[in-house]
Amino acid sequence: MKALIEGFLKFQKEAFPQRTDLFKHLATTQHPGTLFITCSDSRVVPELLTQQEPGELFVIRNAGNIVPSYSPHSGGVSATVEYAVAVLGVTDIVICGHSDCGAMTAVAKCKCMDHLPAVAGWLQHAESAKVINESRPHASEAAKVSSMVRENVIAQLANIQTHPSVRLAQEKGLVNLHGWVYDIGTGSIDALDADNKTFKSLVKHPNTVAVHARPAKAVA
Amino acid sequence: MKALIEGFLKFQKEAFPQRTDLFKHLATTQHPGTLFITCSDSRVVPELLTQQEPGELFVIRNAGNIVPSYSPHSGGVSATVEYAVAVLGVTDIVICGHSDCGAMTAVAKCKCMDHLPAVAGWLQHAESAKVINESRPHASEAAKVSSMVRENVIAQLANIQTHPSVRLAQEKGLVNLHGWVYDIGTGSIDALDADNKTFKSLVKHPNTVAVHARPAKAVA
Amino acid sequence: MKALIEGFLKFQKEAFPQRTDLFKHLATTQHPGTLFITCSDSRVVPELLTQQEPGELFVIRNAGNIVPSYSPHSGGVSATVEYAVAVLGVTDIVICGHSDCGAMTAVAKCKCMDHLPAVAGWLQHAESAKVINESRPHASEAAKVSSMVRENVIAQLANIQTHPSVRLAQEKGLVNLHGWVYDIGTGSIDALDADNKTFKSLVKHPNTVAVHARPAKAVA
Amino acid sequence: MKALIEGFLKFQKEAFPQRTDLFKHLATTQHPGTLFITCSDSRVVPELLTQQEPGELFVIRNAGNIVPSYSPHSGGVSATVEYAVAVLGVTDIVICGHSDCGAMTAVAKCKCMDHLPAVAGWLQHAESAKVINESRPHASEAAKVSSMVRENVIAQLANIQTHPSVRLAQEKGLVNLHGWVYDIGTGSIDALDADNKTFKSLVKHPNTVAVHARPAKAVA
Structure with missing residues (x-):
């Protein structure tokens, strides 16, 4: 904890003064363009990974970068997605999994989670x-975990498309969905190509979009 | 979205090479000391604010930095807290609210949320x-919102202490809880002093701890 | 009720003897090819509409032909879908809405449902x-209801694709999904063309499939 | 699926024209007298079995002809029962089980359902x-399954009487409840005699009613 407080003192002395104007501007307003949904994992830092300044990314983080499908008794992820899409009007949603994910490893290896009832319940999503x-x-076991991480990103992209706010924004052509997998050791990202359900290097294929916004069209 | 991808390319060229050894080490392991729970707000970047490198902070982010109290049908926050405390063994938990919070403003001003059913449900916590x-x-209205942000941090600190994993760790003297409020415009942080329920400047009182871990003691 | 019992006596005298061999064969086995999900409405009789004999259609009927998206605390529709797909191995799933639907009329016209709490909860799906x-x-109001019926079929097709059994069968190329709307007064059916989200006359376009099964492909 | 579409074309050419007036009348209204709750099983066709035309039976079908007892977080069956009783005013409710029921066989034989979590959850009702x-x-095992089918009908009749809409209609003397078991191989039906909890041939005892509506009477 000492490191955090020393870090904060350093932030006040160094990082904040470099951004005084930005923070003054941001004091009473935010207009993030992207909802970034990723794991709570300490090694995945969305703003570092995408080199974004404060004000750019609206971020949801939980174990396993999970988005429960919509239900009348929805929880925090549903609420935060609704706020990001319906109130802030984000134009892009990234669901970003990552290598060596503890949650996905537990799922892929069918680890006993009797002592972790909340985790076990959550991972049913x-x-x-x-x-x-x-x-x-x-x-191999490693390949199975790696594949699990990817399948999970695909599944959460399906789940998020049952949310009213997301479906409405898609229908109006206002939001694109992106599925990413970040590799911690190499710093690379693979992005989902929805057409053929494969992941491609984001460096080589920078325009890959998992699910394009559909222009609104009346159902005759 | 273009900015994100360009940011990622910059990360690969500049930020990653500066940390090659760190990321190689982190590729298969994480030992974060702190669970940092804060808002999804784009202006609150935990790792920037505390100047922490990847691997240090296990992060939960949702609208309003809310931790529902424990129940049998718990969701993502409960699962992630359980994982952080019972599996990763974090020694500190920070619940960090912030100025100009959209969620807390809506609560404080009793804004109609009929069109945001998931948000309305979530903010009941x-x-x-x-x-x-x-x-x-x-x-003033501004003072009411500011006070709401603080009361919410106190309430979520109460909620998190209903979680079995947290209570067990407290009982064993393994975890300290901290309540913070970050001011976006000035870059300052006030921390909760649990003894008298007041918030104090973290710069002036760097050792404030909201709730001390209690050494295990038999209930006679 | 008298009519039902007289009807049953007529069934025993006339309809059953015409199908003695079929029913003898069916006494201990069923191999339906299709899961047919439609409304409880008394005017929509799946077997009449498709001229199918006993043994052909596995049928789910509820108010509004709704399929809640998957959640750990799933109910009867989820269970029945799971049984149809994972145990019986149906190759096609039809979700069939219909004209003059009471449930969809209530939704489209925002009718007060305070006195119908279970219906109100259910229709949130x-x-x-x-x-x-x-x-x-x-x-017009009529056009709005008609459009609501169609949008509901599209939404339930999205919901059903969050179910593990359905996603697995799709992935293996084993099941096709179909969205239908039946018009009671004219006896016609419009089927969803998933590519451009429009409904087309089934008579003129008999091969329309809402969502094709995808051949299995490894995620690299 | 080809058979369904051909069946529909046949319906349009033959079955619909025979009922043009009926369907024209039904286009904007339904007044079913009976709520018929039965299994999704492909071999049980309510309208065939009771020789009823469109417009007569409001139908719920799910795996095991189950009616969960009432709870605040009710699902599709509760909503559909509420609609049938409180909105449509049906005068009779039939809960109809059947021979060789897959769901009841699984329950009676305590089959492992680890691979069918949604089914397992549902059958707890x-x-x-x-x-x-x-x-x-x-x-014998066969006798045990057959008995399970009957006990399930009795249990679901108890469950449905926990629903507010049903209890109110009973209290007003407006609805009768019936428990049936249909035998697929012989085409016969046994009906529950609520007085002595036995099932009797419907042909020989056509007036058997499981639970009579009670004329409203003040609780002194």
Whole structure:
């Protein structure tokens, strides 16, 4: 904790003065363009990874970068998605998984979670990804975990499209969805190409979009 | 979105190479000391604010930096807290609110949220803070919002202490809880002094701890 | 009720003897090819509408032909979908709405449902369809209801694709999804063309499929 | 699926023209007298079995013809029962089980359902029937399943009487409840005689009513 407080003192002395105008401007307003949904994992820092300044990314972080599908009894992720899309009007949503994810490793290896009831319940929102991953052969345990991370991103992209606010924004052509997987050791990102359900290097294919916004069209 | 991808390319060229050894080390392990719970707000960047490198902060972010109290049908925050405390063994938990919070402004001003059903449901977890805030006189609307932000941090600190994993860690003397409020315009932080329920400048009182871990003691 | 019992006596005398061999065969086995999900409405009789004999259609019927998206605390629709797909191995799923639907009329006209709390709760699973329908101009109240029926079919097709059993079967290329709207007065059916989100006459376009099964492909 | 579309074309050419007046009349109204609750099983076709035309039966179908008892967070069955009783004013409710029921066989034989979590959860609504069935000796496995089907009908009749809409209609003397078991191989139906909890052939005892509506009477 000492490191955090020393870090904050350093922020006040160095990082804040470099951004005085930015923070003065941001004091009473925010207009982030992107909702960035990623894992709570300490190694995944969205603003570092995308080199974004304060004010750019509206961020949801939880174990496993999970978005429960919509239900009348929704929780914090649903509320935060609704706020980002319906109030702030973000134009892009990134769901970003990552290598060596503890949550996805637990799912892929069917680890006993009797002593972690809240975690076990939460990870059932990755069940559709799990059954697909289980149905395939994998070259190794590591490959199975890696594939699980990817399938989970795909599943959460399906889940988020059951949310009224997201569907309405898609229908109006206002929001694009992106599926990313970040590799901690190499600093690379693979992005989902929705057309053929494969992940491609973001460096080589910078324009990949998981799900394009659809221009509004009346249902005749 | 273009800015994000360009930012990522910059990360690969500049930020990653500066940390090659760190990321190689982190590729297969994380040992964060702190669980940092804050708002999804784009202006609040935990790692910038505390000048922490990847690997240090396990982060939960949602609208209003809310921690629902424990229940059998818990959601993502409960799962992530459980994982941080029971699996990763964090020694400190920071709940960090901030100035100009959209969620707390909506609560303090009793804004109609009929068009935001998920947000409305979620903010009921701040109800105990709201009724306390309503019971007091406030010099202005701004003061009322500012007070709401503080009361919410206090309420969420109470909520998190209903979680079995947190209570067990407290009982064992393994975890300290901290309540912070970050001011965006000035870059300052006030920390809760649990003894007299007041917030004090973190610069002047760097050792303030909201709730000390209690050494385990048998209940006679 | 007298009519039902007389009807049953007639069934025993006339309809059953015409199908003695079929029913003898079916006494201990069923292999339906299709899961047919439609409204409880008395005017929509799936087997009449598709001229199918007993043994062909596995049928779910509830108010509004709704399929809640998947959640750990799932109910009867989720269970029945799981049974149809994972145990019986149906190859097609039809979600069939219909004209003059009481449930969709209530949603489209924002009727007060304070006296019908269970109905009100249930119809929140059509919320994403409602917000889209509300966002469009409609030539008349009747057109708005008609459009609501169509949007609801599209929304329920999105919901069903969050179910693990369905996603797995899609991934293996084993199941196709179909969106239908039946017009009671004219006896016609419009089917959803998923590519451009329009409904087309099933007579003129008999091969329309809402969502094609995807051949399994490993996520690299 | 080809058979369904061909069946529909046949419906348009043959079955619809025979009922043009009926369907024209039904286009904007329904007045079903009976709520018929039965299994999703493809071999059980309510309208065939009771020789009823469109407009007569309001139908709920799910795996195991289950009606969860009432709770604040009710689902589709509760909503559909509420609509049938409180809005449409049906005068009779039939809960119809059937021979060779996959769901009841799974319950009676305690089959492992680890791979079918949604089904397993749903069939807990038949738990009270299961424990009663387990408490009795059975001549064979087949007899045990057959008894389970009957006990389930009795249990679901108890469940439906916890619904406010049903209890109110009973109290006003407006609705009768019926428990049926249909035998697929022989086309016969046994009906529950509520007085002595036995099932009797509907042909021989056509006036059997499971639970009579009670004329309203003040509770002194």
